[in-house]
Amino acid sequence: MSISRMGRGSWPYADAVTATPEPAPPHPSPPLEAPPAGPPLWRDRRFVLLTAARTISVLGNGFARVALSFAVLALPGAGPGQLSLVLACQAVPQLAFVLVGGVLADRVSRSRLMIVADLVGAAAYAGLAAMVLTGHAPLWALCALAALAGTATALFSPAMDGVIPLLVPTGRLQRANGLLRVGANSSMLLGLALSGVVVALVGAGWALALNAASFVVSALLIRGLRLSARVRPRASGWSELRDGWREFAGRQWLWVVVVQYAVVVAALNANAGVLGPLATEGGLGGARSWSLIVAAQALGTIMGAGLAARLRVHRPVLVAVLATFPAALPIALLAVRAPVPLIALAMFGSGIAADVFGVLWATTLQREVPEAALSRVSSYDWFGSLAFAPLGLLVAGPAAAQLGVGRALAGCAALIVLATAAALLSPQVRGLRAPRPARGGQTSDGP
Structure with missing residues (x-):
């Protein structure tokens, strides 16, 4: 979850706008209509x-x-x-x-x-x-x-x-x-x-x-x-912000994961912007090694997005949250100065997991939030997830100076694990189910 021009997903209905249904309770899941006949994406x-x-x-x-x-x-x-x-x-x-x-x-x-x-x-x-x-x-x-x-x-x-x-x-x-x-x-x-x-x-x-x-x-x-x-009826901007907040705050699974990612993104920013380069500069090969590690993560995101496009899970938010844990591994390996190839391999795995999270999260948001409020809810998602991102960069340097780079990295890895484990305490995070395929219908679609 980071601000970028990539967005988090997108695509075919007619120009007429239709509203996404109101979110259903986690149990039982309603059947999912088979997609209408049409050309491949x-x-x-x-x-x-x-x-x-x-x-x-x-x-x-x-x-x-x-x-x-x-x-x-x-x-x-x-x-x-x-x-x-x-x-x-x-x-x-x-x-x-x-x-x-x-x-x-x-x-x-x-x-x-x-x-x-x-x-x-x-x-x-x-x-x-x-x-x-x-x-x-x-x-x-x-x-x-x-x-x-x-x-x-x-x-x-x-x-x-x-x-x-x-x-x-x-x-x-x-x-x-x-x-x-x-x-x-x-x-x-x-x-x-x-x-x-x-x-x-x-x-x-x-x-x-x-x-x-x-x-x-x-x-x-x-x-x-x-x-x-x-x-639709016009309202003031403040009124629409309040309506968007009610849509956001009324879904426990949504705000819990956004709070989780406020911590996770801060830790990832600290690693990517300050601590990771410092760790590699301090005896792991410098900029060349860091470039290899970052490239491995980028390759992993490509594979992760392709995997997530075909992944079928019954509890998408639970799987998405679990997919956050691998982000801590390469940071922990940097903390103990593991060999660069091992760190790069862990970074590749974290890249795969990151885009599994991204696709499952975006799809769940689009399915569960009414279309008329989706952009406002998405903006709260962006805002909350990035709230501590600048703080991660500001604190990383002083923390490395006071505690040492290894301990600061270990702290970032621990924050990711603890925030993710805390998110799993939410009943809605564990229990929200994807719509089931309708009998006699197919939910999968070819590219």
Whole structure:
């Protein structure tokens, strides 16, 4: 669960909006209708458009992750402090405005909001590229454009989550979520792998320009979805936020897992941003070893998304929570300075488990939350899960200095295990069941 342009899933119903049924009690599960006859997902025009949009924009975002850092560090007098400030200006609006994005996505056409967000992101990255290419890049302007890019992500993410059940029959949601994540994860891995080459060959400015172009292409592709706005009584934004909160807080399984992931994401951020690089730099091979470990995780996410697309489980939230435990293993292995290949193997396994969680979680959210409130509930999910993420980065450095890197890593692994074990105490987490296949019907769908 992290803010990114990947979203967490998406896809085919008509443009008319239909509401997802109210959540059913965990026992007994109602039968699931067989999916209506229709073309396979890869032959559905709007599924292909959305998948292409996400794949292209995530590829560009892979370039931007590296290009923005190198662009800032290449400026006269710039250093780690300036880079941290620019990245913080990008991250804070993602958290601050995601609830606003959820309200907007439930009031207007979600596809149009996604287009607006993509165009805002394109303008932000085009401005960053222009400043870097011309050599005139005052710090305040970099921070302002980074904040604009973060705001675009905050508007886009809840709308993306809410689009999925508008395009995909209920029985095909899990397959669609998995297929989308396979494309997005593969694209992100390719983007990160090529970003260094692109920056070295053409410079950070042109790499940022490529990312801006990817936003424009994404907006053009999403335009083909043509989803209409929901027609319902207008209420104030605060009233709609309260209604979304009631939908969120009224589902124990939902808020319990979000609280769990507030802790898990903070621990993962501390490892990925500070402690992991420090551990490898302190005798495990430095940047080359860390790159291998991170690449192993990325490969695991691709395999995990493909596996999750076909996985059939009776208790999806329980399986999703259990799939969080493997995230602690590579961190614990780093803490005891295990061999790098063993750490990479554990990271590969954690990548598989992470996307099993992601697909099962997204599908359950789409099935159980009414469509009219889905983007607002999703925004609370984003907000809660990321609430402690900046804290993880802030605390990691001082903790490593006071306790040592090994003990700080062990603490992160312990937090993941304890938070996950606590989530399993919830009866709804253990008991919420997926809809059963209807007799004589098939719930599986071909790609």
